Amino acid sequence: MNETITVADVLRARQRIAPYLVPTPAHRYPALERQIGFNLWIKHENHQPTGAFKVRGGVNYCGTLSPAERQKGVIAASTGNHGQSVAFAARLYGIPSKIVVPEGANPDKVRAIQNFGADIIHFGKNYEECKRHAEDLAESTGIRYISAGDEPLLIAGVATYALELLETAPELDAIYVPVGGGSGASGCCIVGHAVRPGLKVIGVQSAHAPAVYESWKTGSHVTTESADTFAEGLATLSPFEMPLGILRRELDDFVLVTDDELREAIRMLLTYTHNIAEGAGAAAFAAAWRERDKWQGKNVAVIMSGGNLTMEQLRDILKGAK
DSSP: OOOOOOHHHHHHHHHHHTTTOOOOOEEOOHHHHHHHSSEEEEEEGGGSTTSBTTHHHHHHHHTTOOHHHHHHOEEEEOSSHHHHHHHHHHHHHTOOEEEEEOTTOOHHHHHHHHHTTOEEEEOSSSHHHHHHHHHHHHHHHOOEEOOSSSOHHHHHHHTHHHHHHHHHOTTOSEEEEEOSSSHHHHHHHHHHHHHSTTOEEEEEEETTSOHHHHHHHHSSOOOOSOOOOSOGGGOOSSOOHHHHHHHHHHOOEEEEEOHHHHHHHHHHHHHHHOOOOOHHHHHHHHHHHHTGGGGTTSEEEEEEOBOOOOHHHHHHHHHTOO
């Protein structure tokens, strides 16, 4: 699979999405910095119109489709944020869209996908099952299937947040990035290492869903039997080929965090930034907090990749506050 994506691709993506998406802020919070001990930028992708970073990739991808392709429509499989991205972008360009979601998917995210105009298809108990169903439907109907990971245009699109971040904070020493499918971390590697050689890009996955981490670490393609985490954005059973190839070449380090660490990170982020992070959106901060001793006095950014937490999840997390 061709996985060559360059900064030039990311610059073209930025031009393509600029009419539709404004840059998100990267803020510093002095009270939080006093706690963590280093200069900390939080990149607020939770401020996107879909509440998550993936919308950048969807707008970039759909913007390249021909009139004939747009007329046929698009289909995707998603636990939530990728589906919102495709539905949002499809509506911008007048493209019919269908999103296959697992049974029991985050209801807030499903409603958001519907509100962006997509048809919802419930299928399977996890992402892998609904992905296979979406691929089968695309093959039988001729509509375009948009993978959540194995699409250069998606990776180039989401990599635009790394450009914005480094324009705000060009002296960064490290960026922590959550890893579900791996598009965000791949984009950070491509941009970060080109713009700032020596920058450390650190991936963060759930210890309860470590397929990408194990595949990166062992050099094999590892599939896990379960992805038992409340952070559906990290609940990956099997890695995507293209992002995994990029991460194996360029990712500097990889960290696993527990659900308890994610919950505590959500509480801390709410306390100090007054932002709600979903599980995946809190992962980068959870890892940076755990590894805070190694970055004392340095410049570090974390990606708050999304804020699509349900009220029920938030109530449960706040109940567990110490």
